[in-house]
Amino acid sequence: MRDVANAPASWTQALLILLLICVGLPASVMGQAAVKVDDGKPDFPGLDIQAVVGWDGRVETGAPVPVSFLISNQSNEVLEGQLILSEPETEREINLGDVFVGPGSVRRFSSVLALSDWNDCVATYTDGSTDFWTRQLPLMTGKDFSEDVNYLLFVDDGGRALQLPVTETSVAPGSQQSATSAPESEGSVGDRFTPRLGFGRSVQPVSAKSWQVPQHPGPLTVAQAMLFSETAKVDMLNDPQWDAIGRWVCLGGTVFVHDSSKEVLERLKKAAPLRSLPAVLQDELQVYRCGVGSIREYSGGLFSKDDSQTVQKLLDASSQLSRYSVLSIPDQLPRAYVGTSNANYTRLMVLAVFSIYLLFSGVVALLMFRSNRRRVMTYTVSVVTIACMAAGLLGSYLRNSRGDLHWQSVIVGGSGGAVQVAQIQLQSAGGRNTQVAVRGKETDLQLLRKKSTDRSDYYSRFAMYNSGQTEAAVGYAPFSVQPNLLKEEPDAFRIGVPITPWGVRQSIATAYDPELRGVQVELRFRPEGTLTFDANLRGGESWTYVIPGQWTVSVKNQHPFDLTECRLLLTTSVAHVPSGGMTVSGLKFSPGCGEIMLGEVAATATTSSASSNLTVGVTTNRHWYNYEKKIEPEPSFPGASDVWFVARINQSPLLKIDDEYSDFEQFDGIHYYMQKLTPDEIPQEWRDTWQQSFKQQMSVAQELLKIQETQQPKIPQF
Numbered sequence: 001m002r003d004v005a006n007a008p009a010s011w012t013q014a015l016l017i018l019l020l021i022c023v024g025l026p027a028s029v030m031g032q033a034a035v036k037v038d039d040g041k042p043d044f045p046g047l048d049i050q051a052v053v054g055w056d057g058r059v060e061t062g063a064p065v066p067v068s069f070l071i072s073n074q075s076n077e078v079l080e081g082q083l084i085l086s087e088p089e090t091e092r093e094i095n096l097g098d099v100f101v102g103p104g105s106v107r108r109f110s111s112v113l114a115l116s117d118w119n120d121c122v123a124t125y126t127d128g129s130t131d132f133w134t135r136q137l138p139l140m141t142g143k144d145f146s147e148d149v150n151y152l153l154f155v156d157d158g159g160r161a162l163q164l165p166v167t168e169t170s171v172a173p174g175s176q177q178s179a180t181s182a183p184e185s186e187g188s189v190g191d192r193f194t195p196r197l198g199f200g201r202s203v204q205p206v207s208a209k210s211w212q213v214p215q216h217p218g219p220l221t222v223a224q225a226m227l228f229s230e231t232a233k234v235d236m237l238n239d240p241q242w243d244a245i246g247r248w249v250c251l252g253g254t255v256f257v258h259d260s261s262k263e264v265l266e267r268l269k270k271a272a273p274l275r276s277l278p279a280v281l282q283d284e285l286q287v288y289r290c291g292v293g294s295i296r297e298y299s300g301g302l303f304s305k306d307d308s309q310t311v312q313k314l315l316d317a318s319s320q321l322s323r324y325s326v327l328s329i330p331d332q333l334p335r336a337y338v339g340t341s342n343a344n345y346t347r348l349m350v351l352a353v354f355s356i357y358l359l360f361s362g363v364v365a366l367l368m369f370r371s372n373r374r375r376v377m378t379y380t381v382s383v384v385t386i387a388c389m390a391a392g393l394l395g396s397y398l399r400n401s402r403g404d405l406h407w408q409s410v411i412v413g414g415s416g417g418a419v420q421v422a423q424i425q426l427q428s429a430g431g432r433n434t435q436v437a438v439r440g441k442e443t444d445l446q447l448l449r450k451k452s453t454d455r456s457d458y459y460s461r462f463a464m465y466n467s468g469q470t471e472a473a474v475g476y477a478p479f480s481v482q483p484n485l486l487k488e489e490p491d492a493f494r495i496g497v498p499i500t501p502w503g504v505r506q507s508i509a510t511a512y513d514p515e516l517r518g519v520q521v522e523l524r525f526r527p528e529g530t531l532t533f534d535a536n537l538r539g540g541e542s543w544t545y546v547i548p549g550q551w552t553v554s555v556k557n558q559h560p561f562d563l564t565e566c567r568l569l570l571t572t573s574v575a576h577v578p579s580g581g582m583t584v585s586g587l588k589f590s591p592g593c594g595e596i597m598l599g600e601v602a603a604t605a606t607t608s609s610a611s612s613n614l615t616v617g618v619t620t621n622r623h624w625y626n627y628e629k630k631i632e633p634e635p636s637f638p639g640a641s642d643v644w645f646v647a648r649i650n651q652s653p654l655l656k657i658d659d660e661y662s663d664f665e666q667f668d669g670i671h672y673y674m675q676k677l678t679p680d681e682i683p684q685e686w687r688d689t690w691q692q693s694f695k696q697q698m699s700v701a702q703e704l705l706k707i708q709e710t711q712q713p714k715i716p717q718f
Helices: 004-024 027-033 218-222 239-250 262-271 309-319 326-332 342-367 373-400 454-466 684-711
Strands: 047-053 065-073 079-087 092-101 105-113 122-126 131-136 149-155 187-189 192-194 202-208 225-228 254-258 280-282 285-290 293-298 403-414 417-427 433-439 444-447 492-498 504-513 519-527 542-557 563-576 588-601 606-619 641-649 664-666 670-676
Touching (some): 047 131, 065 079, 065 092, 092 105, 149 309, 218 239, 239 254, 239 262, 239 293, 239 504, 254 262, 262 285, 262 293, 293 309, 326 403, 326 417, 326 504, 342 403, 417 433, 433 444, 444 492, 492 504, 542 563, 542 684, 563 684, 641 684
Parallel strands (some): 149 202, 225 254, 403 664, 403 670
Antiparallel strands (some): 079 122, 122 131, 187 192, 192 202, 285 293, 403 417, 417 504, 433 492, 444 504, 519 542, 542 606, 641 670
């Protein structure tokens, strides 16, 4: 018989032995508690899959992320399975769909996903019983998108990288330029091109192959330009890819095409939903303006040893492109205040039902403590029965109730037509699975994954200000592409909106109209006097300066709708020296804005206005504390001066909310019109005056920076 007294000792010995075994195990065996990515199983024989997330190792999770696959099956078997993305930590999965690959064939597959809250990503090609292929796709590679850099996507299937011109410069990679150490000449540092200070942003070429180009313009908004080599062919991209590039051009993108690739040029013009204007010569490039963006022809070879100026011209043109995306404008529009809504009404109904039930089942029941059992039982059964019936009726009402739809939009006029972008806020009135639909020419509608509301946006700006961060200029917020549920109806788009009861979701919609002719603006400027500052360009939160001169503005409305609250905005970028405490912060650039009020302009009407001594206001930490936002477009680059025409319209002329196919009741939205003037529409006198004022700012800022460097103690380097 076993001795019971020795049982504790035996259990202790067993635990010690188990502990020693665990300690002695190698790290690879102990790590098997996590989901295994590569367990030693080889891929299916003859199967080769190339998978890329983002762009050349750069993943911007704050925007829609492209996930691209190039699947090659060199076996004699037919492979049919599903592509699945999973996150090991949270065990989340995204099924990208079925993929069929025949023997000896190659298949390209791509998707656009919202991966803002993912840390790891594992891709698997499986048929449910056998995993043909498994890889880990890195999301955090250390190559982040910077809002101070313009990105140039170089599309070439040959695997070549764009070679930058080699010029010595005094700026090290990752260091911050200051007024005393800023290079006077342009050059390249590592794989990044750095122009002269005040002549553009740095340019980062990013290599991509044709099968990596997404089928939606969302992921392209992280880049400012796209470059096709002289070997580009039309068949290198499919129709959805060309359509995505064409929409991206109308939203503000720029595509460089070789002058020998006429078929590619014509395909891009056909893919754009807006008309392309005849070519104009700009910076030795033939420019076809289309919407807010453009298609530009270049000559020469990108890899020719005898022609080193071609790449230089492309980089110079890319450095002066604007990062101000059309898709980010709705974030700046003032919010509409609505007093009543369906959600508030249903909340009151639910609160009333439960309050009445609590009153009769609790308070009244306590007052019946002297009644007999039969009366108490009858009363209780009656209250519960009535409450169940009321809950059933209330649930049926909530299930079929319509939510609230608040929206705001902006129409951006450009060359060859106009594009309208609307931000739609959807609030549930008790239902869970709902749908929303819009109508418009070439319309698109996507549900944003994460978009801050007014209150959260206020606190996020406050936190960003305290941490010294700035807002990113990403056009689209993260979203996963949803298919159109109204494909059979032209110019209509409908998507599903999974939402919690009384939850809030946001979506973004776009529409294009090539028939809108825009607003004709004629400007004249006569300089008078000298530039004056009312601040010393050091520290502080805001200051103003005056550019003296006489402005004459003439506006002709060519739209079929009236424009109210018309303004002419002149956006600039001002050099200054912020107060850096014990450290030298260096030279900074803050956007400034001056405006000329024009009043109202009726359809086909003309108005004139005159103004003198334009005052430009600059706020270094602007709007993080201001609940009521103002439309103030960012200048194209530090040292640039842009002119915008801004007005308000009463009704949305392009996009319409389809009430028949939407489970939400719409309220009156806020709609604006904007149009950026082309360089040939801005007076040369103003451009010369602005260049003088910018040089004066740089001179004053450099002197202040030298004084700051001599007065502040040196920080020891460790």
